[in-house]
Amino acid sequence: MPLLQVDSDGLWCEAGGFHIDPWNPVPKALLTHGHSDHARPGSHAYLAGDPSRGVLRLRLGPEAHIETLPYGAPLTLGATRVSFHPAGHVLGSAQIRVECRGEVWVVSGDYKLSPDPTCQPFEPVRCHTFITESTFGLPIYRWDPAPQVFDSINAWWRSNREQGLCSVLFAYPLGKSQRLLAGLDPAIGPLFCHGAMEKMNAVYREAGVPLPETAFTGEPVRGKSWSGAMVIAPPSAQGSSWMRRFGPVSTAMASGWMRIRGRRRHRPMDRGFVLSDHADWPELQQAIHETGAETILVTHGYREPMVRWLTGLGKQARSLETRFDAEDAE
Amino acid sequence: MKAFAALYTALDETTKTSVKVEALAGYFRAVPPEDAVWALHFLIGRRIKRLIETRKLSDWAMAQAGVPEWIFAECYAAVGDLAETIALLLPPPVTCSARPLREWVEERLLPLRQWPDDKQRESLLAAWNEMDERQRFVWNKLITGAFRVGVSQSLVARALAQVSGLSAEVIAHRLMGDWRPEASFYAQLIAQDTGDAAVSQPYPFFLAHPMEGEPEGLGDPTQWVAEWKWDGIRCQVIRRQWQTFVWSRGEELVTDRFPELASLGAFLPEGTAIDGEILPWNGNAPLPFALLQRRIGRKLLGPKILAEVPVVLQSYDLLEWGGEDVREWPLEKRRAQLAELVTALAPTGRILLSEPVPFESWESLTELRRQSRARGVEGFMLKRAGSPYRVGRKRGDWWKWKIEPWSVDCVLTYAQPGHGRRAGLMTDYTFGVWSNGELVTFAKAYSGLTNEEIARVDAWIRRNTLEKFGPVRRVKPELVFELAFEGIQLSPRHKSGVAVRFPRIARWREDKPASEADTLDTLRALSSN
Numbered sequence: 001m002p003l004l005q006v007d008s009d010g011l012w013c014e015a016g017g018f019h020i021d022p023w024n025p026v027p028k029a030l031l032t033h034g035h036s037d038h039a040r041p042g043s044h045a046y047l048a049g050d051p052s053r054g055v056l057r058l059r060l061g062p063e064a065h066i067e068t069l070p071y072g073a074p075l076t077l078g079a080t081r082v083s084f085h086p087a088g089h090v091l092g093s094a095q096i097r098v099e100c101r102g103e104v105w106v107v108s109g110d111y112k113l114s115p116d117p118t119c120q121p122f123e124p125v126r127c128h129t130f131i132t133e134s135t136f137g138l139p140i141y142r143w144d145p146a147p148q149v150f151d152s153i154n155a156w157w158r159s160n161r162e163q164g165l166c167s168v169l170f171a172y173p174l175g176k177s178q179r180l181l182a183g184l185d186p187a188i189g190p191l192f193c194h195g196a197m198e199k200m201n202a203v204y205r206e207a208g209v210p211l212p213e214t215a216f217t218g219e220p221v222r223g224k225s226w227s228g229a230m231v232i233a234p235p236s237a238q239g240s241s242w243m244r245r246f247g248p249v250s251t252a253m254a255s256g257w258m259r260i261r262g263r264r265r266h267r268p269m270d271r272g273f274v275l276s277d278h279a280d281w282p283e284l285q286q287a288i289h290e291t292g293a294e295t296i297l298v299t300h301g302y303r304e305p306m307v308r309w310l311t312g313l314g315k316q317a318r319s320l321e322t323r324f325d326a327e328d329a330e
Numbered sequence: 331m332k333a334f335a336a337l338y339t340a341l342d343e344t345t346k347t348s349v350k351v352e353a354l355a356g357y358f359r360a361v362p363p364e365d366a367v368w369a370l371h372f373l374i375g376r377r378i379k380r381l382i383e384t385r386k387l388s389d390w391a392m393a394q395a396g397v398p399e400w401i402f403a404e405c406y407a408a409v410g411d412l413a414e415t416i417a418l419l420l421p422p423p424v425t426c427s428a429r430p431l432r433e434w435v436e437e438r439l440l441p442l443r444q445w446p447d448d449k450q451r452e453s454l455l456a457a458w459n460e461m462d463e464r465q466r467f468v469w470n471k472l473i474t475g476a477f478r479v480g481v482s483q484s485l486v487a488r489a490l491a492q493v494s495g496l497s498a499e500v501i502a503h504r505l506m507g508d509w510r511p512e513a514s515f516y517a518q519l520i521a522q523d524t525g526d527a528a529v530s531q532p533y534p535f536f537l538a539h540p541m542e543g544e545p546e547g548l549g550d551p552t553q554w555v556a557e558w559k560w561d562g563i564r565c566q567v568i569r570r571q572w573q574t575f576v577w578s579r580g581e582e583l584v585t586d587r588f589p590e591l592a593s594l595g596a597f598l599p600e601g602t603a604i605d606g607e608i609l610p611w612n613g614n615a616p617l618p619f620a621l622l623q624r625r626i627g628r629k630l631l632g633p634k635i636l637a638e639v640p641v642v643l644q645s646y647d648l649l650e651w652g653g654e655d656v657r658e659w660p661l662e663k664r665r666a667q668l669a670e671l672v673t674a675l676a677p678t679g680r681i682l683l684s685e686p687v688p689f690e691s692w693e694s695l696t697e698l699r700r701q702s703r704a705r706g707v708e709g710f711m712l713k714r715a716g717s718p719y720r721v722g723r724k725r726g727d728w729w730k731w732k733i734e735p736w737s738v739d740c741v742l743t744y745a746q747p748g749h750g751r752r753a754g755l756m757t758d759y760t761f762g763v764w765s766n767g768e769l770v771t772f773a774k775a776y777s778g779l780t781n782e783e784i785a786r787v788d789a790w791i792r793r794n795t796l797e798k799f800g801p802v803r804r805v806k807p808e809l810v811f812e813l814a815f816e817g818i819q820l821s822p823r824h825k826s827g828v829a830v831r832f833p834r835i836a837r838w839r840e841d842k843p844a845s846e847a848d849t850l851d852t853l854r855a856l857s858s859n
Contacts, residue, residue, distance in 0.1 A: 139397055140405045140418040259418070261342070261467075262410050262753030267781065271343055305404045312398075 003080075003098060003105045004131070006320060011107065011131075015100045016080035018047075020107050023323045030082065032109025033093035034059045034174055037324045047075075049084035051120070052092020054203035055174065071120065087111035088122030089277050090175030091204055097125050105129045106291060110324075112276065113283040114146055118178045118209050124290035129297065131320060132288055135278040136256055137302035137309075143256070143280045150183035153273050156252060157188050157230055166226035166246040170235045170253045170269070173197045175277050177232050178204045178211060180254060186212040189228040193217065194242075196234050220245040238267065256280070288315075300324045331427065331434045333361055334369055335465040341479050350481055354489030365431040367516040370490075372472065374483045374505065377629075380475040381442040382450060384412060387473065390451050394458065395419040407746075407801040410753030413470030417463050427460035439472055483582050494520035499531040502583055532566045532577040533603060533649045533657065534721045538711060538728035545692045545712065545731065553715050555661065556687045556695055558707040559730055560644050561619045562609040563626075567591055567643055568650070569598035576608075587626070590641050594680040601653025604668070605719075606645035606684070616706040618817070620831060645672060646684040646711075647719055657719035664719065702733045703817075709733045735814040736856055737836050738848040742809040743769055745791045746802045748776065756791040756803070757784055759835075761813060763826070765850035769807055772826035772853065773815070778835030787838070810839040810847050818856050828853050 004013050010022030010029075018028040025042030032038055032048075034055035039046075041060050048056055050068045057066060069075055071094065074083045079101070084094035089110040096107045106127040113122050143149075153169070160167045171177045173196040181201070184191065191214045193201060198216045205211055217231060226246040235253065237243060256276025257263045264272035279287060288296055288310070297320040298306045310317035340353040354373070358366050392402050397419060409415040438457060442450055454473075458466055471477040487501040494501070501519065509515045548554060564579040574595025576585040585592050588608060598604075610617035610625070617639065625631070625639040648668040649657055656664060665686075672683040687710070689695040695710065702709050709732040717727040740761040748757035758776055762769030779787065790809065797804040814836040821829035827850075 138405050138408055139395070139401065140409060140415065142418075257754070260409055260753050261414055262749065262751045265342075265751035266753075266755070268345060270345075302404070302408075305401055309401065 003100055003103060003129070004107070006322060011322070013078075013080060013098060016077040016082065016098065018077055018082075019043075020096055021109070021322075021324065028077075030096055031056065032087065032096060032107065033090055035090070035110065035172075038109060047082075049086075049092050049094035051207055052094070054206055055090070055092050055200070058199060058203055059174075071123075085123045085125050086120035088113060088116060088119060091119045091178070091207060091209060093119060093175075095123075095125055097127065103128055105131065106293075107131045108133055108287070110135070110278055111287065112279045113287060114143060116146070116179055116277070117182045118175070118204060118211075122287070124287065126292045128293055129295040130288060130291040130293035131297045131299060132284065132306075133278065133300055133324070134284065134298045134303055134306040135301035136276065136280055137284060137298070137306035139281045141256060141259055141280045142282060143259075143274060143276060146183065146275065149254075149273055149275050153180070153183070153252075153254070153275075154185045154188060156250070156271055156273075157184070160250045161189050161228040163250075164227045164248065166228070166249045167230045168243065168246060168249045168251045169230065169232050170238055170251065171232055171255070173200050173234050176254060176275070177201070178209065179275070179277065180232060181211045181214060182209075184212065184230060189230060190215065192226075192229055192231045194231070194233040194237060197232050217245075238269070331429060331431050331461070331465050331469070333357060334365070334431045335462075335468045337369070338468050338479055339464050341481055345480075347485060350485055351489045351492065354481065354486060355492040358489060358493045362430070362432075363513040363516040367511045367513060368431050368435050370486065370505075370516070370519075371511040372477050373479065373481055373486050375478070376511075377475050377477065378440070378472065381439065381473050382454070384474060386447070386450070387416065387454075387470070388412070390454060391416040391419060391458075394455060395421065403800070408754050410747060410749035413474055413476065414467055416470050417466040420458050420466060423461055423466075424459045426462055427465075434469070435472070439469075442473070490520060495522070496520065497531075502530070505583075529570050529573060530568065530575040530577075530583065532568060532575070533605075533655075533719075535564065535566070535579055535605070536647075536720045536728060537723040538730040539723060539725050541712070541729045541731040545695065548692075548712065548729070551689065551692055551695070555713045555715060556689055557646060557684045557711045557713070558687060558702070558705065559709045559711045559732065560607040560609055560684065561616065561706065561708050562607040562622065562641075562644065565591075565606060565608050565643075566649070567595060567598070567602075567604045567606070567645075569595050569600065569602045570653075571600070574598070587631070588641055589631070589636070590680050591643055594643060594675070594678055597675050597678055599652070599671075601650060602671075603648070603650035604643065604645045604671075605647035605649055606643045608641050609644045609682075610639045611642040611644075611682075612640075618706070618831075642679070643681045644684050645681055649719060660716040660718070661713055662715065699731070699733065735816055735836075736818065736830075737812050737814040738763065738853060738856075739810050739812050739839055739842060739846070740772065741769055741807045741844045741847045742787075742805060742811060743771060743807055744802055744804055745787075752776075752784070755784055756788045759811075761811065762807070763848050763850050763853060765826075770826045770850055772824070772828060772850070773813060773830050773833040775811075775813060775833045775835050778814075779838065783838055807844050810842040810844055812836040812839055818853065820854075826850060826853070 004011050009019055009024040009026050011020040018030050019026045020030045021032055021038040022029050023040055027044045029043040030047045034052055039056060039059050046066045048068050050070045053068045069084055071084055071086055074081045081099045083097045085097060087093040087095045087109050089112055093109060098105045104127040106125050110133050111122050157167045171180055177197045191212060193214045194217055201211055201214055251269045252271035252273060253269055254273045254275040256278055258272030259274045295316040296310050297318055299320050299322045303319040307317045307319050337353060337357040341350050406415045461469060487498040490501045491498040504519050566577045568575040574592050576588055576591050578584045610622040621639045625635050628635055648664045651667055669683055672681055675681050699710060712729045712731060714727040740763050742759055743762040744760035745756040746758045747754055760771055760774050762771050791805050794806040795803040813833050815830040815833040817831035819829050
């Protein structure tokens with residue numbers, strides 16, 4: 001029997017008696033990170049990496065039983081030893097290493113290799129079997145260096161300010177928003193966040209991640225000018241009545257999908273910035289190579305092309321059907 | 331090329347026309363005339379025929395990017411655009427060229443066609459190596475002859491008006507006809523001599539509002555004039571200073587697209603402007619609009635297509651007479667003058683009068699409206715007696731009372747990723763209706779759902795795929811959609827035996843199970859109506 005396999009509730013480890021990122025409530029859940037397709041409420045007990053404590057508390061509620069381990073610290077569960085290792089995706093995100101009788105598996109969760117000041121960098125972990133995400137598993141997905149992307153976002157903000165517009169940047173509330181805040185130039189103008197982000201910002205600050213000063217957008221105030229301000233909002237706010245308070249705006253989205261012109265134009269937005277918390281194609285290749293794994297199991301995203309590509313490189317590669325839907329997480 | 335690619339990006343990044351005009355004007359001010367004229371050539375949609383077969387282009391790009399064909403195909407399916415797929419896959423450039431647009435086009439692009447394969451390849455790889463992604467994308471678009479950007483000719487004319495200080499109408503007029511992309515043409519285009527100013531200028535079109543509710547709400551039927559609503563292209567035909575101008579509703583000059591109307595112009599008295607509909611016409615009745623579309627799609631109008639799809643001007647209003655603006659005249663007076671003119675011009679065979687349809691009561695008009703389909707019209711136009719010709723979409727005097735589209739409930743059977751702005755999302759759907767317990771494919775549709783619905787259907791398709799054939803997925807026959815369409819004809823070329831015109835999704839019937847979708851017999855019955 002393989003060390004990890006998909007059952008009706010999620011990735012199940014028989015030898016250790018736990019699930020990883022289960023989509024149904026289970027007795028014991030090990031979590032890679034706090035995005036809603038990986039951290040779902042209702043399980044009896046959760047175990048995750050130390051820095052994700054605050055994020056999971058906010059996402060899973062005050063009643064959830066959450067324990068955490070420092071990165072790298074091993075814990076014995078049943079016949080296995082498990083440990084959490086930084087994945088570089090969002091605050092507290094981890095790869096989960098599972099060892100049993102000399103055999104080592106690593107579950108990547110979501111990850112990226114490019115630097116991000118809001119979370120610990122990805123750490124390659126040697127293993128026999130690597131379960132990797134493949135959200136952007138096609139060679140058309142290559143990211144420009146983040147500083148270059150932030151230069152263009154800041155330039156857009158500055159130009160909007162000069163035209164008296166309010167800038168509204170759509171991004172996922174956990175991870176992407178904080179990474180944006182850390183890269184924006186607060187000298188350009190005031191920074192505001194939708195309520196969903198403000199709660200998460202507090203968690204990040206509590207965890208010691210330096211973020212510039214932000215304010216909650218709050219209730220609409222008649223006559224308040226938003227000209228020159230930057231507002232970070234969840235993608236769902238786009239086109240909603242919530243947007244009306246800002247007056248004349250320029251809108252943009254920050255996501256890896258913005259690499260494709262058609263995807264940029266799919267939404268009625270002014271700009272699309274290519275910034276992702278997922279590995280691009282070269283990073284996926286590098287990460288997979290550095291694990292030294294002989295067997296690669298590919299979950300969400302472009303699974304089939306990645307499997308075929310890796311098979312061509314002489315690796316054992318298979319597709320693993322899960323219910324992680326990283327498309328929402330972008 | 332750098333400046334042109336930057337202009338392309340600026341135009342692509344905004345939906346606001348004022349921003350587009352600014353970007354265009356900024357570009358035209360910044361570049362020399364020999365570059366500006368080429369930019370103009372591409373921006374207003376003049377194309378160079380494809381210079382290299384796409385097969386070769388793809389092969390060289392794959393080799394350069396070091397990817398096998400199958401992954402190239404996967405990438406293409408995700409991107410939905412060949413030029414863009416190639417631009418995204420190529421390795422980063424070695425240098426960034428500052429060669430001007432003219433040089434790129436005249437020395438590197440146009441000669442491609444006569445070069446042998448290896449020289450084509452060498453030149454292309456060299457070009458890719460000195461361009462960033464944005465330039466490559468534009469370059470690839472030019473090579474494949476598929477360059478398009480979201481600006482109309484009138485927008486370009488507005489920008490050039492800003493640059494030159496001339497009016498946009500004069501620019502649009504000067505852009506007409508057969509000119510060569512040379513610096514001397516650009517100089518003439520923005521020259522201050524304005525002898526031709528305003529000659530071609532059309533009047534703003536008066537646009538009807540869709541009727542809400544029943545016509546009884548309009549009151550006394552004797553106060554209204556009814557005309558059939560023709561299914562053609564709205565236009566103005568203008569005759570001034572011995573010249574004829576045909577303007578489409580998008581305010582583009584289309585005179586050379588319709589030689590029939592250009593020649594009609596010679597018979598019009600000086601200082602005349604007629605509002606009407608360009609109709610494909612078989613001598614007695616309108617031809618299907620699809621034929622006119624086919625004709626519009628042709629870059630060259632050969633004698634064959636002109637003979638197969640002749641057009642007439644179905645005229646309904648007179649805006650200028652004897653050089654005077656007569657839009658304030660009451661409807662009846664304008665129509666009487668127009669009728670007299672059309673009678674005199676009848677021998678040309680190029681102009682008809684959209685006759686008022688007499689009716690006694692709203693009930694009898696409602697009854698007449700049922701003939702719309704058989705007559706090849708879209709319903710009625712109702713115009714208030716005594717009304718002037720107004721500007722734009724003003725409520726109250728003109729109403730369009732269109733017939734309802736047909737619709738059937740059908741089942742989603744296949745899906746594949748869309749192109750352009752729907753790239754990567756499953757938005758190209760195939761639908762079937764029941765026949766002897768099986769679903770028979772009868773139509774494809776690409777539009778009609780909201781973005782939120784598209785996202786939900788996309789997620790559903792990914793979870794309910796039964797089989798994959800390249801990018802095409804066969805899905806569980808579960809989702810039911812109401813498909814609306816304009817016309818239906820028996821067609822031996824279609825598997826279902828029927829062909830529908832302009833199918834689009836009216837709504838997602840989440841309330842209906844697949845078993846309750848319509849049958850092929852229902853469709854056949856419609857086509858015999």
